[in-house]
Amino acid sequence: MLKLTILKAGLQTTLQDLGRSGYQDKGVPSSGALDQLSYQLSNTLVNNELGTPVIEITLMGPQIEFSENCTIAITGANLSPCINGQSISMNRAIIIRSGDLLSFGRPISGARSYIAVAGDWDIPRWLGSSSPLLYTSHNGRTMGMLQKGDQIQISTKPLKASIELASEDHIAVKELEVMFGPDFDSFSPEAIAEFFAQDYVVSQDCNRMGYRLHGRAIDKTRLKQMISSGVVPGTVQIANDGLPIVIMRDGQTIGGYPRIANLTEYAINVLAQKKPGDGIRFVLSYQ
């Protein structure tokens, strides 16, 4: 049995997978890997079943020691992955030897990276998923982030064959495709035009729950008081300051701000790779 030991935690390192569905009516977000595209690719590269957990890392990566030989793949953001101090390729299967140390360096592009390991992960699931309820305290602890000293057990599988990808296109994309949101017709034509014309900037206030954007406030004069309603990952709300908040996969399931737009699934994965200071624009998706 392979044991991964976390020697250093990194900024925000968590187990993630496809997430959990069916409990949104209880206020439980779907969670799951924030960039589902990179996540699913990582498992494909090591021939894992869809839904196998991975380690999601954010900007500053962890240090992980491997107790046995195995095969891994790293996808998503380029956070300068190294084995025993030597730079390794992304987006392909990599052979790991017993005692190897995986570490990360300078973030070069993107925000979140995924580490898949070929095999069955011996991880408890809650309501069908290994994703933690990161922003909820339970018995005084958050179901959480991986910490120094944590160990993950994996029953490894040998790899028969694999593929390699040159790069992942969605990481460099700056445009977020959206559909009209349910409250779209509450906004004036001027407000809509302003929403699509702007170069927004990701603020410091961005995480797995949601992303706040900086920019020019849009006109809210036509809006009436909103009755709270469901929101889903990708929902773009306009807050009282006239600026957008995008709900992400750990976000609340109920919102009270007007919902001007909704990101496509692809756009949610694009936004998951953005960090504070990155510029984005909204574009209307052809549906």
Place this chain on the structure above:
Amino acid sequence: MIKVKPFGEHAIWVQLGQDISPNTHRKVMALQSSLGPKLGRGISYFIPAYHSLTIGLDITQINQKALIDEISGGLPTTVDVSTNKSVRNISVPVCYDDTFALDLDEISRTLSLTKEGIVQLHTNQTYDVFMLGFLPGFPYMGTTDQRLNIERKSTPRLKVPSGSVGLAGRQTGIYPSDAPGGWQIIGQTPVSIFDANREEPFLFQAGDRVHFTSIGIDTFHTIQSRIAQGDYTISDLIDYNA
């Protein structure tokens, strides 16, 4: 006014009214109930709220446009409230002692009511659970007596203790876990309304009818001990109204 709209690529949003009232909410619950057979067969989740239902889709099994057309075509039959499932009545013990009633002093001044008066009004009626949200298991219940109408705290607490019972506007709610929050706290329940380790983690669901009963501090601690010893069945609080 009823609207049925796409909500992102994987959901549909249905508006069933324009207010917060039991009448409008019953339509939301009726629509959810009528769509129940599709759960697991194209519908993966619901988010009932005050006046709307969000319907989460598995688009490998169902087509968004087709379901929008089907829902639009099926109204108003599907919101016929006479077909509503039986309602659960839940009784929640609450200790309104000063130890737990963090904001009761202050709001008694704001509302010009005595603390006992506030507790009386709070325990005097039954509430509808309109929706769960903000935190896993947090019930939004209403509508409280007009005399209890109070704004949220201008400076939210960094940590509201789990089990705290609060007021905000004409709503009352219970914190299912320690969390930051701005509701005005008037008491605490010893019962865990959310326990991730329990087979049924959540006590409430939308559509429940809830009333609060006042208990003393000794009873509060007794209930807590029984829970710690595994001697307290949370489902005993639920009365299924046949």
